Amino acid sequence: MDHQEREIAINRWFDLRRRAVAQLMCAIVYCYVRMSRKRKLSYSMSSERERVREEIMYRISNCETSRNLLRMSPQTFLRLCDMLEREGGLQATRWSSVEEQVAKTIYILTHNVKNREVKFWFRRSGETISRHFHQVLKAILELEEKFIVQPDGSTVPLEISSCSRFYPYFKDCVGAIDGTHIRVKVSAKDAP
Numbered sequence: 001m002d003h004q005e006r007e008i009a010i011n012r013w014f015d016l017r018r019r020a021v022a023q024l025m026c027a028i029v030y031c032y033v034r035m036s037r038k039r040k041l042s043y044s045m046s047s048e049r050e051r052v053r054e055e056i057m058y059r060i061s062n063c064e065t066s067r068n069l070l071r072m073s074p075q076t077f078l079r080l081c082d083m084l085e086r087e088g089g090l091q092a093t094r095w096s097s098v099e100e101q102v103a104k105t106i107y108i109l110t111h112n113v114k115n116r117e118v119k120f121w122f123r124r125s126g127e128t129i130s131r132h133f134h135q136v137l138k139a140i141l142e143l144e145e146k147f148i149v150q151p152d153g154s155t156v157p158l159e160i161s162s163c164s165r166f167y168p169y170f171k172d173c174v175g176a177i178d179g180t181h182i183r184v185k186v187s188a189k190d191a192p
Helices: 003-062 066-070 074-086 098-111 115-122 126-142
Strands: none
Touching: 003 066, 003 074, 003 098, 003 115, 066 074, 066 098, 074 098, 074 126, 098 115, 098 126, 115 126
């Protein structure tokens, strides 16, 4: 190989090397720009969702208009949240406070709305809404003994026994649940 051919090969090699470096730099810049756009978009969307949730929770906790949403005053709502947390075992999650979980559940129960409507207002996934709903219901059931007294079945409430609309249906049912006073009606045809 003579000197001129060798110089052409070296120049070709440097040219290929420059092109490869330029392509690599373009690919790096393209990836960097694309990732930085995704980060900004994702961050701005999540911060917007968080801002909307904070505004909703502020209004529920501090404004009297929360009666329209939750059917209770803000003070009652906060006391209920505190009681569910202390005595019902409800816990805040990494991304959701106890107040938010209770607000979603009460909104579902008081307005008879679907999961997707709550999902829209609170900017949460349907799975998260459902999980929080069930956690709050479990916490409410933990408070059962404190607020609900089960009847023992030995007496008929006055509202039932004094009303002719109800009592004929319940008069033979006293004690039927525990099986001690089961009465069977026998008609005249069946009698021996």
